Amino acid sequence: MSSPLRIALAGLGTVGTGVIQLIEENSALIARRAGRAIEIVAVTARDRTKDRGVNLSPYRWVDDMGELATASDIDVVVELIGGSDGPALTLARETLSNGRALVTANKAMIAHHGSELAALAESKNAALKFEAAVAGGIPVIQGLRDGASANRIDRVYGILNGTCNYILSTMEKEGLDFNEVLSDAQAKGFAEADPSFDIDGIDAAHKLSILASLSFGSQIDFGGVEARGIRKILAADIAQTRALGYRIRLIGIAEIDGENGSAEIFQRVQPCLVPLTHPLAHVIGATNAVVAEGNFSGRLLFQGAGAGDRPTASAVVADLVDIARKETGPAFSMPSSELENLPRAASAHRIGKTYIRMIVADRVGVLAEITAAMRDAGLSIESLIQTETSDDGSALIAMVTHAGPELAINDTLETLSTSDSLMGEPMVMHILEE
Numbered sequence: 001m002s003s004p005l006r007i008a009l010a011g012l013g014t015v016g017t018g019v020i021q022l023i024e025e026n027s028a029l030i031a032r033r034a035g036r037a038i039e040i041v042a043v044t045a046r047d048r049t050k051d052r053g054v055n056l057s058p059y060r061w062v063d064d065m066g067e068l069a070t071a072s073d074i075d076v077v078v079e080l081i082g083g084s085d086g087p088a089l090t091l092a093r094e095t096l097s098n099g100r101a102l103v104t105a106n107k108a109m110i111a112h113h114g115s116e117l118a119a120l121a122e123s124k125n126a127a128l129k130f131e132a133a134v135a136g137g138i139p140v141i142q143g144l145r146d147g148a149s150a151n152r153i154d155r156v157y158g159i160l161n162g163t164c165n166y167i168l169s170t171m172e173k174e175g176l177d178f179n180e181v182l183s184d185a186q187a188k189g190f191a192e193a194d195p196s197f198d199i200d201g202i203d204a205a206h207k208l209s210i211l212a213s214l215s216f217g218s219q220i221d222f223g224g225v226e227a228r229g230i231r232k233i234l235a236a237d238i239a240q241t242r243a244l245g246y247r248i249r250l251i252g253i254a255e256i257d258g259e260n261g262s263a264e265i266f267q268r269v270q271p272c273l274v275p276l277t278h279p280l281a282h283v284i285g286a287t288n289a290v291v292a293e294g295n296f297s298g299r300l301l302f303q304g305a306g307a308g309d310r311p312t313a314s315a316v317v318a319d320l321v322d323i324a325r326k327e328t329g330p331a332f333s334m335p336s337s338e339l340e341n342l343p344r345a346a347s348a349h350r351i352g353k354t355y356i357r358m359i360v361a362d363r364v365g366v367l368a369e370i371t372a373a374m375r376d377a378g379l380s381i382e383s384l385i386q387t388e389t390s391d392d393g394s395a396l397i398a399m400v401t402h403a404g405p406e407l408a409i410n411d412t413l414e415t416l417s418t419s420d421s422l423m424g425e426p427m428v429m430h431i432l433e434e
Helices: 012-023 029-032 064-067 087-099 105-122 141-146 162-174 178-188 200-215 237-242 311-324 367-375 406-414
Strands: 004-010 039-043 075-079 103-106 153-159 226-227 245-259 264-275 287-294 298-305 353-361 381-386 394-401 428-430
Touching: 004 012, 004 064, 004 311, 012 029, 012 039, 012 311, 029 087, 029 311, 039 064, 039 311, 064 087, 075 087, 075 200, 075 226, 075 311, 087 103, 087 105, 103 105, 103 311, 105 200, 141 200, 141 287, 141 298, 153 200, 162 178, 162 237, 162 245, 162 287, 200 226, 200 245, 200 264, 237 245, 237 353, 237 394, 237 428, 298 311, 353 406, 367 381, 367 394, 367 406, 406 428
Parallel strands: 004 039, 004 075, 075 103, 226 264, 264 428
Antiparallel strands: 153 245, 153 287, 245 264, 287 298, 353 394, 353 428, 381 394
16 A cells, blocks of 8 residues: 555544544555555644543644644644634645645635635645535535536535524424424534524525535635525424425525526525425435436435534545545636636526415404505415414414515515514515425
């Protein structure tokens, strides 16, 4: 075999310690598959004294992580610190600038700075790998970058956040409201103490922008992702959508609108109604799933554990195996100079069915008022459910519209925004096409 691939780990949280455990436990198998051994040379983290449940004595401890980028006995730096900027970005830039390969699980950093880092890696003939940044242990990055590389992909979408999927599928199973399930998820470790990045759709937006770039050969545009989370979903929404033949999932979707020369990119993360006949409707718990639609391959479905120390460590080490094999092409399927800077597509003209839920004062004429606003906007109702009056004198109206432009939804809600018949903000969720 060739000389070992020598790596350094920056960050020793659950993923970092998982990488150590995986390399130690499967070292012989990894060496056979990679054609050379993969050896950990140095490690660093914020607290040297913390007990992490693994033996760190075989490895050199480095207090200044910047040393990892220049040390002569290190071939690859594995960045597991996190954060879009700060020490993680500094380490990434220094590592690539010095011609070292970089492996990262940092979705935020790639979403914000991936184009810059890819160009830097190419200029220094260094590898940049980030399989673990999207969908944990699912090999979706490699699947899109390599396996589907001959296809034109015009649409990629999926369930990209395990915390949200756990909350929604638990609400569905238990009939509980959002806040109750969130508290339980935090107690069980499925949600962070501050869950904002997850439940507000930001985490999924990071991942979606990366998938879009890989799928479409476009520059990453995280700022162009419309993101809306799941905070406002009620147990009643779960029940009503189930009665209508759907399940609610937080879906990230990216599509190309138009043809070559006039193509635009649309990116959005939002709760959607997923038909029960669609495979994403049956993804439960903290699982992730990504669908890519290739013009020759057809629909590709990648599904599996979207987070956790072991699946994410598996993805990190898979990248290390690729580097050991010298499989180190461009980070985003093609040279960074070939990535298109696509304009953002507007959403108002998009056509589809929509679920609208309103809490209204239960009095004569309310439904007529709503339907009149919809009529004036050119929107018609496919199905409607109205619940019995509650103790506070309100009723819930849930409806699914016929296919129409999103502009019509916006116009309807604008008309109703000044009505004293509405008790609270309506909930709008688009329906995922099959």
